[in-house]
Amino acid sequence: MRQAGTYSAILMGGIAGRTGPHSLPLARIKKIMKRSGDDVKMISGEAPIVFSKACELFIEELTQRAWMVTLQGKRRTLHKEDVAAAVMATDIFDFLIQMVSDSNGGQMAPAAKSDSMVVER
Numbered sequence: 001m002r003q004a005g006t007y008s009a010i011l012m013g014g015i016a017g018r019t020g021p022h023s024l025p026l027a028r029i030k031k032i033m034k035r036s037g038d039d040v041k042m043i044s045g046e047a048p049i050v051f052s053k054a055c056e057l058f059i060e061e062l063t064q065r066a067w068m069v070t071l072q073g074k075r076r077t078l079h080k081e082d083v084a085a086a087v088m089a090t091d092i093f094d095f096l097i098q099m100v101s102d103s104n105g106g107q108m109a110p111a112a113k114s115d116s117m118v119v120e121r
Contacts, residue, residue, distance in 0.1 A: 024052045065090055 029048040034040050063078075065086035070078045084100035087093040 024055055026052060029055070062086060062093065 026048040029051050030043055033043055033048065033051065062083065066078055066082040069082040069085045069089070070076070073082070087096045087100045
């Protein structure tokens with residue numbers, strides 16, 4: 001008998017008691033997927049759901065790292081500068097550095113790279 005796969009909870013009943021399996025709009029994700037290239041014409045129903053979960057995990061990780069920057073600044077409100085500092089302090093987010101640059105072309109104030117930026121789960 002076939003056992004449920006890793007993504008069964010994502011596809012079948014939601015995560016952590018939510019009413020649906022996703023919180024990001026699947027139609028929007030599907031549009032973005034179709035715009036990614038001329039070769040993408042058909043997308044299965046499960047693919048946007050998996051992308052939705054991946055986006056949720058990405059947003060959660062970036063938010064946690066930005067929150068650590070906020071706490072280091074002894075504040076309780078997360079600002080865009082905190083997100084920028086988290087991006088610049090984390091190597092895996094290097095692809096976002098141009099997006100968090102200020103409008104003058106310079107970088108926003110970077111936080112020092114340190115082990116204190118590691119988020120425990």
